[in-house]
Amino acid sequence: MxxxxxxxxxxxxxxxxxxxxxxxxxxxxxxxxxxxxxxIFDLANELQTRMNAASAVNFVVEVDSVGTIxxxxxxxxxxxxxxxxxxxxAAFGFAETEAVGGxxxxxxxxxxxxxxxxxxxxxxxxxxxxxxxxxPLRWExxxxxxxxxxxxxxxxxxxxxxxxxxxxxxxxxxxxxxxxAGADEWxxxxxxxxxxxxxxSTKQFYLFPDRYVGTVATWMAxxxxxxxxxxxxxxxxxxxxxxxxxxxxxxxxxxxxxxxxP
Numbered sequence: 001m002x003x004x005x006x007x008x009x010x011x012x013x014x015x016x017x018x019x020x021x022x023x024x025x026x027x028x029x030x031x032x033x034x035x036x037x038x039x040i041f042d043l044a045n046e047l048q049t050r051m052n053a054a055s056a057v058n059f060v061v062e063v064d065s066v067g068t069i070x071x072x073x074x075x076x077x078x079x080x081x082x083x084x085x086x087x088x089x090a091a092f093g094f095a096e097t098e099a100v101g102g103x104x105x106x107x108x109x110x111x112x113x114x115x116x117x118x119x120x121x122x123x124x125x126x127x128x129x130x131x132x133x134x135x136p137l138r139w140e141x142x143x144x145x146x147x148x149x150x151x152x153x154x155x156x157x158x159x160x161x162x163x164x165x166x167x168x169x170x171x172x173x174x175x176x177x178x179x180x181a182g183a184d185e186w187x188x189x190x191x192x193x194x195x196x197x198x199x200x201s202t203k204q205f206y207l208f209p210d211r212y213v214g215t216v217a218t219w220m221a222x223x224x225x226x227x228x229x230x231x232x233x234x235x236x237x238x239x240x241x242x243x244x245x246x247x248x249x250x251x252x253x254x255x256x257x258x259x260x261x262p
Contacts, residue, residue, distance in 0.1 A: 021083025
């Protein structure tokens with residue numbers, strides 16, 4: 001169990017598809033079809049399926065608790081970056097310098113894109129460090145009422161049938177050093193707060209309060225529970241950044257809607 005969360009969002013593979021090249025004794029290409037994928041678990045499952053369809057080697061693609069991607073084969077294989085689309089390798093966190101190591105496992109150099117793991121940019125991408133949520137997920141019913149008062153002083157309200165559940169997400173201290181003297185998790189537009197803000201300004205995203213929860217297998221098998229293991233959220237207001245104990249550090253908060261609330 002971890003006190004640190006992770007946030008994942010959708011991935012669009014454009015027309016033209018994404019190719020992942022590899023070699024199992026012969027040149028192979030796994031093609032991920034153009035489509036909208038729910039999050040990195042969905043995309044990783046598609047890559048796993050396509051690699052297994054293209055080869056007799058059995059592959060398992062997994063995402064760990066800090067966003068590292070591993071591709072595990074049950075027999076000898078290696079990469080073929082020359083036939084891999086750059087956007088595909090970048091999405092999975094590969095620098096295209098990696099090679100398959102011992103036990104036939106390929107490990108990404110960076111965390112995958114299309115996800116934010118609070119604190120891992122600030123304090124290093126390792127299982128024991130991160131930034132946690134500083135407030136409980138206390139959902140409040142927002143009925144969006146419109147109230148009017150008639151001439152006889154009688155008031156009436158028009159409200160939605162199902163109220164919207166909202167709360168404030170707030171995170172502990174991260175680095176936000178705009179002077180370029182170190183990591184700037186707040187402004188990072190690949191894997192940081194800015195990347196999340198830009199990608200999800202009009203889209204849903206998935207909050208996992210415990211970043212250890214969720215694997216490719218459990219997501220695809222739909223064994224994770226909405227409202228316990230993860231939440232489907234959307235922004236309901238602006239981000240607020242507040243200076244931390246030092247100018248190079250800050251905290252953030254943002255109001256969110258629970259899109260599939262109780």
